[in-house]
Amino acid sequence: MTWLKWLPWRYVVRYVAHKHGFIDPVALLAKLHNFAQPSEVGEPIELLRAGVVFHARGLINSRVIQHNLDWVWPYWIERQFDPNDESFIPRAFSLTHINLTHRNWTAIGYPDCPELPIVDPRGLLTPFLDSWSLDGWIMPEQGDCLLPSRADDSQQQMTVAGDVSITTTSRKQGMILQNKAWVALENGVPVVKMRLKAKADTAGYLVLALRPQNPEGVSFIHKVALNEQHDQWLVDDRKRVHFSQPADRYHVSAYKQGDVYIHLADAQQQTEGLCDVGMVTAAALFKLPENDWQEIEVTVPLTSAAQPQLQADAWPAEQQKCCQLQCPxxxxxxxxxxxxxxxxxxxxxxxxxxxxxxxxxxxxxAAFIIHALLCAGLTDRAARALQQFPARQTLLGYFRSQEGEWDANGEVLWILKRYVELTGRELSSDWHNPLKKGARWIINKRLSAKLDAPHAGLLPAGFSAEHLGPNDYYYWDDFWGVAGLQAAARLFSKTDPKLQQEFTDAAADFSAAIDNSLMHCASRLKRPGMPASPYRRLDAGAIGSLAIGYPVQLCRPDDARLLDTVEFLLKRCFVQDAFYQDMIHAGLNAYLTLHVAQILLRNNDPRYLVLMDAVAALSSPTGQWPEAIHPATGGGCMGDGHHVWAAAEWLLMVRNCFVREEESHLVLAAGVPERWLNSENVIRFGPAPTSFGSISLTIRQQQDENVVLQWQADWHKAKGPQLEICLPGYQRLSVAAATSGNVNLKKRSISR
Incomplete structure (x- = not known):
């Protein structure tokens, strides 16, 4: 907010604030900035904008929800506003009411379709980004309704093979409601489907409900109209919701009349409704015979026209391209x-x-997600995503997604190097200029190495990875900077030896500056562990400094600085065997826990498996993780409820358990759990892309408990790498790689 430096504005702002009895905002901002290192960017404007939108919703929620608790609300509200529930949060001084306990939802969709409908833990379907939702209920002729968001008995499962779908099953007092949601292709148009299937021991109605809400809270509906055939709603004159059969009864209610839920049994019916407040609710009712199934299918087109890029049977076609896992x-x-x-x-x-x-x-x-795409064998998707990068590069060479995040250039250069390594393809000449500009931006962005300060030669203070704390000279940024320069040197090795040497020398100089800064930290902290920045004590932000070991591997697996940092984090920052990030997230982080697990795996420390098991236990019934997880409820408490970075880290963790690169050799099976091994199970993984080519592994235990490990490879070069076989519990072997082969591994004897 540089305009505050202009004296007339500062005077006006202060005068107006004092006149109306408010605190001086200029002085307040100055105080806030004192808690961070001086930086050219306070907070990225993109994040400020997103935060304003987020809390604007929370402000609306605070004006609506607590005064209308007789409405049927999404699952998180029913729990978080219930004083008898462990998710309850008092609201006395909270200006905004937001989902802090059950940020759990799962995307459904269709490959290459940009629309991503989401389903909440009780089946509430939100077809469009931040839109209204659809729900299913059962209303018996006598007794209470079955409302999934309030149901005690509800299960959810996801079908992951073939076409992806989510089925939510809720039960109550002789009633059962199955809600299946998926996305299909109809005449080239992607449509989201909801199939409601209900049965009850008394007659009643199956209810399709249109809701001005979603997993974040209120989402306005101003107008709805039912067509003459009673089989389609038109929502806000734009979106259509089609039913597979005409409704037998139909109701609409505006905000002042309350939720349509309280009008389901009214004799008078309505086919349309308007609400200036934006809280229209509607219900379509379908007769439910006693002890017989009723089923309706709801269809919502996600686009107005056919999408030629979408292919028929895309799900199985895409899944078959991937590196496959078979485990017990x-x-x-x-x-x-x-x-x-x-x-x-x-x-x-x-x-x-x-x-x-x-x-x-x-x-x-993007760097982590694209790395997972590459390691999964989804090369074309990774290449397509990388092609979007140059358009985001500034004239000065900065790969900008948010201002003040100085790690971006290193991540871009590193993932481009990984693309070349994992695919065996060289980048086209079109990349020459973006690569050169990107690497030189890192060089030019560094502070002077002549400064008499611990941050000499590092990148400037910035916002960095957002979860590390206030603006500071973060080692996370620096490690990525070195990795980026090394990557640039590798990428120019065949085309421009001068640039290769320039970036090699720059990486070495940068690395020396970091080492010097870390020596200051070791002296100050009296231990080798790496804090988040030169001026921080060891705290949860030190998780960012693990980047030196994973994923960029700038140090040996047994580097004392790396392992001491891990030991500090395990002792002070883990809850229920998962990393608890008490800065900003205030929750358990699946993806950051796996970063620690990767460091342990590289160092052959068996505790990696404890962390993997903890992350697996934190997953939702649909196999997803929110960005941060509430330690008590197990629900999401921060970020997106379907965090794709976490999914990417799970895939990368499993991949590295089977195969990972260490300098000039491949490490095989180092993380395959010994508990998976018995004579009845065959374990398979592959084909797994590596920097040496792709490899497939098969692991079988014999009757004598020895294990046969087989591999089949397609190396980039005629000669493959050295293979280090490190199956836990078995003797280690080092063999020269052939295109195919097998080894017999003997069980390691346990010394007393």
């Missing part, structure tokens, strides 16, 4: 397959870290 652990198998689907769904062109709150672009998230 049903939870690990399900989560891996669900992660594959998440990656496919959220890469229509750009890659998105979520279908709702995070349906926008960050280079940081």
């Amino acid at each position: 652990d049903p939870q690990y198998q399900f989560l891996y397959d669900a992660a594959i689907n998440s990656l496919i769904l959220h890469s229509p062109e750009d890659v998105y870290p979520g279908p709702y709150t995070y349906k926008r672009f960050w280079f940081r998230d």
Whole structure:
């Protein structure tokens, strides 16, 4: 807010504030900035804008929900506003009411379709981004209704093989309601489907409800009209909701008349409604015979015209392209397959870290998600996403998604290097200038190494990865900067030796500056652990400094600085065996827990599996993780309820358990759990792309408990890499790689 530096404005703002009895905002902002290092960017304007929109919704929620608790609300509201529920949050001084306990939803969709409908934990379907929703209820002739958002007995499951769908089943007092949601292609038009199937031991009605709400709270509906055939709503003159059969009864209510829920039994019916407030509710009722099933199918077109880029039978076609896992652990198998689907769904062109709150672009998230796409064998999707990068580069070379995030250039250059390594393809000449500008931006952005300060030679203070704290000189940014320069040197190695040398030297100089800064930290902290920045103590923000070991591997697996940081985090920042980020997120983080697990796996520390098991246990019934998870409720408390970065990290973690690169060799099976091994199970993984080529593994235990490990490879070069086989519980072997082969692994004897 540089305009505040203009004296006339500062005077006017202060005068108006004092006249009306408000605190001086100029002085307040100055005080706030004192808690961060001086930076050219306070907070990214994109995040400020998103925050304003987010809390504007929360302000609307506070004006509506608490005064209308007789309405039927989404699951999170029914729980968070219930004083008898563990999710209850007192609201006394909260200006905004937002979902802090059950930020759980799951995207459904169709490969390459940008529309991503979401389903909440009780089946509430939100067809469009931040839109109104559809719900299903049962109203018996006598007794209470079955309302899934209030039901105690409700289960949800996701079909991950073939066409993706979510089925929610709710039960109450002789009533059962099944709600299945999926996206299909009809004449080239993507449509979201909801199939409601109901049965009750007394006659009544199956209810399709139109709701001005979604998993974030209120979402306005001003107008709805039912057609003459009574089989379609027109919502706000734009969106159509078609029923597979005409409704037997129909009701509409505006805000002043209350929720349509309280009017379901009214004798008078309505086919249309208007509401200036924007809180129209509507219900279509279908007769439900006693002890017999009633079924309706609801269709909502997601686009107004056919989408030629969408292919028939796209789900199985895309899934078959992927690196396949076959293992005896049903939870690990399900989560891996669900992660594959998440990656496919959220890469229509750009890659998105979520279908709702995070349906926008960050280079940081994109680097991890594209890396997972590459490791999964979804090369074309990764290449398409990378092609979107140059348009976001400024004239000075900055790869900008948000201002003040200095890690972006390093991440872009690193993921481009990984693309070349994992595919065996070289980048086209069109990339020459963006690469050169991007690498030189890192060089030019660094502070002077001659400064008499611990941050000498580092990147400037910035907002960095957002969850590390206020603006500071974050090592996360610096490690990515070094990795980016090393990547640029590698990418120019065959085309421009001068640039290769320039960036090699720059990376070495940058790395030396970081080492010098970390030496200051070690002296100050009396231990080798790496804080988030040169001026911080060890705290939860140190999670960002693990980037030196994962994913960029700038140090050995047993680097003392790296391992001491991990030990601090495990001792001070873990709850229920998961990393608890007490800065901003205030919740358990699946993806950051897996960063720690990756460091442990690289160092052959068996605790990696404890962390993997904890992350698996934190997943939702649909195989997803919100960005941060409430330690008590197990529900999402921050970020997108379907966090694709977390899904990417699960896939990468499983992949590295089977195969990972370490310098000039491949490490095989180092993280395959010993509990998976028995003579009845065959474990398979592949084909897995690596920097040396693709490889497929098969692991079988014999009757004598020895294990046969087989591989089949398609190396980039005639000679493959050295293979280090490190199956837990078995003797290690080092073999020269052939195109195919097998080894017999003997069970390691346990010394007393």
